[in-house]
Amino acid sequence: MKKKILLSVNAGSSSVKVSVYYVEFGQAPVQIAEAQISGLTSPPPTLKYVRDGKTVIKAKEVDDGMEGQRDAFSLLLETLINDEDLPQIKSKEDVGIVCHRIVHGGDYSKPQLISSETYQHLEALNDLAPLHNANSLEIVQLCIRALPTANNVACFDSQFHSTIPEHIRTYPINRDIARSNKLRKYGFHGISYAFITRSVGEFLGKKPEELNIIALHLGSGASACAIKGGKSWDTSMGLTPLAGLPGATRSGSVDPSLVFHYASDVGKLSPASTKDLHISRAEEILNKESGWKALTGTTDFGKITSAAFSPNDPDHDVMKLAFDLFVDRICGFVGSYYVSLRGKVDALVFAGGIGEKSPQLRAAVVDQISCLGFEIDEEANGDNQIKNVVEEVGKKGGLDKPRVLVVQTDEQFEMARACAEEAEFW
Numbered sequence: 001m002k003k004k005i006l007l008s009v010n011a012g013s014s015s016v017k018v019s020v021y022y023v024e025f026g027q028a029p030v031q032i033a034e035a036q037i038s039g040l041t042s043p044p045p046t047l048k049y050v051r052d053g054k055t056v057i058k059a060k061e062v063d064d065g066m067e068g069q070r071d072a073f074s075l076l077l078e079t080l081i082n083d084e085d086l087p088q089i090k091s092k093e094d095v096g097i098v099c100h101r102i103v104h105g106g107d108y109s110k111p112q113l114i115s116s117e118t119y120q121h122l123e124a125l126n127d128l129a130p131l132h133n134a135n136s137l138e139i140v141q142l143c144i145r146a147l148p149t150a151n152n153v154a155c156f157d158s159q160f161h162s163t164i165p166e167h168i169r170t171y172p173i174n175r176d177i178a179r180s181n182k183l184r185k186y187g188f189h190g191i192s193y194a195f196i197t198r199s200v201g202e203f204l205g206k207k208p209e210e211l212n213i214i215a216l217h218l219g220s221g222a223s224a225c226a227i228k229g230g231k232s233w234d235t236s237m238g239l240t241p242l243a244g245l246p247g248a249t250r251s252g253s254v255d256p257s258l259v260f261h262y263a264s265d266v267g268k269l270s271p272a273s274t275k276d277l278h279i280s281r282a283e284e285i286l287n288k289e290s291g292w293k294a295l296t297g298t299t300d301f302g303k304i305t306s307a308a309f310s311p312n313d314p315d316h317d318v319m320k321l322a323f324d325l326f327v328d329r330i331c332g333f334v335g336s337y338y339v340s341l342r343g344k345v346d347a348l349v350f351a352g353g354i355g356e357k358s359p360q361l362r363a364a365v366v367d368q369i370s371c372l373g374f375e376i377d378e379e380a381n382g383d384n385q386i387k388n389v390v391e392e393v394g395k396k397g398g399l400d401k402p403r404v405l406v407v408q409t410d411e412q413f414e415m416a417r418a419c420a421e422e423a424e425f426w
């Protein structure tokens, strides 16, 4: 089979990232370009564009009126097609495969070629990932129209977690209702966790089946995952990406009764609902009007961190509260997973926008869990940008000392790799 150009599209809750690869069937994809728009929840959004490993656009502010992920994707596609120095995509017909990160994949246990039937199945899951699935499907539709010769493939965040054992994925509720309404823990950020598992295995020289790690994907949405023998054993998100850790606009886990004491009529459909997405006021409050935005007024954890560490900053107290709260919730999961993995943990891994860029957050978490043997290496943790895919930021000790690592996770690469291996998508 000949080489193809593949676009890998990752629509997160605050960003859209598109990577372009040369792919040959069964081979590792070779990246040609990467374009991303970030800061969709803290305007103005910014565009970054890298071609052949060189930065072409560093952080250009783009239109404030950008409506969301679909508009961001349109601009990214335009940027790629109009770039005269990117001869691999001269016209839309040059794109052979587009793979899409779909956060909630229900019971799908492998990537799917998007037919009208798969599309309908995915549409039915929109309400279970209200910040993600409908946006991603809008991008799928745009690609079907704009790139008519390409195959569209759906890759799922939930897939990696299909190995979570029954006693962990089951909610203690009526079993018949749970079964008929498919109410269970699904888990998300799985494309990232698959990338992390392989990269850390290679770094530590361990086969996946020998690898036990606690991984933290801390971005606009944040989650923790206990990985046992290279497979997901437990994760902090649940039926939807709301459970577990707080995020940019998400509360994370709270007492489920809280919402009824927060506002009246929370069970009613929000006026913001659309024909593709039905969202109650309660879900809207917990998904879109909570988290860092509600506590501090910003969704930018970089700003929160810097004010939390500047005692003279006028917002110091509230920013420190948000920072300390995040550290507390993260350590709660690390402690619980450490026990759940029976203390057999090779490494604690930080990834995602915050995990990769906040040495202060890493240091604070590792300090709080030092009783488990984790120890930060201040110099390695530093505040320099992480350069390699995997970097060690913990102190090395004997064989029993668990490591502390940072992984520059790459969901686009992970999806491209899966597509390159599946003949059906060619």
Ligand SMILES: Nc1ncnc2c1ncn2[C@@H]1O[C@H](COP(=O)(O)OP(=O)(O)O)[C@@H](O)[C@H]1O
Pocket (backbone or CB within 6 Å): 012, 013, 014, 015, 016, 038, 218, 219, 220, 221, 248, 299, 300, 301, 302, 303, 305, 352, 353, 354, 357, 358
């Ligand atoms: N220097 C920084 N320090 C701490 N957090 C940062 C820094 N730069 C960016 N971030 C955080 O990273 C988040 C984006 O993470 P990312 O994983 O790219 O998001 P998404 O969930 O949209 O995929 C931003 O919302 C911001 O809070």
Ligand SMILES: CC(=O)OP(=O)(O)O
Pocket (backbone or CB within 6 Å): 011, 012, 013, 014, 103, 157, 188, 189, 219, 220, 221, 222, 241
């Ligand atoms: C699942 C999820 O929350 O994804 P993101 O962090 O990209 O918004």
Ligand SMILES: [Mg+2]
Pocket (backbone or CB within 6 Å): 012, 013, 219, 220
């Ligand atoms: Mg993300």
